[in-house]
Amino acid sequence: MSTASRPLAVQLGEFVAGLRFENLPPAVVDKAKAVVNHAVTVGMAGFGTERAGAARQAVLSQERLAPNSTMA
Numbered sequence: 001m002s003t004a005s006r007p008l009a010v011q012l013g014e015f016v017a018g019l020r021f022e023n024l025p026p027a028v029v030d031k032a033k034a035v036v037n038h039a040v041t042v043g044m045a046g047f048g049t050e051r052a053g054a055a056r057q058a059v060l061s062q063e064r065l066a067p068n069s070t071m072a
Helices: 008-017 026-046 050-062
Strands: none
Touching: none
């Protein structure tokens, strides 16, 4: 099967599956760390807000959680 006939998601998945941390350029590693740090920081900062609570309730109303879930 040629590359053009395979779905882009499959091509991307194969590319990502073949990545190795030690082969990533330092700039890519630094950017990934910064993006993850930003996401965690924003999540922590907004966790106690009214909107975050509303979002949690919306998710919980749509999903069935395992009995031992900690997201409540």
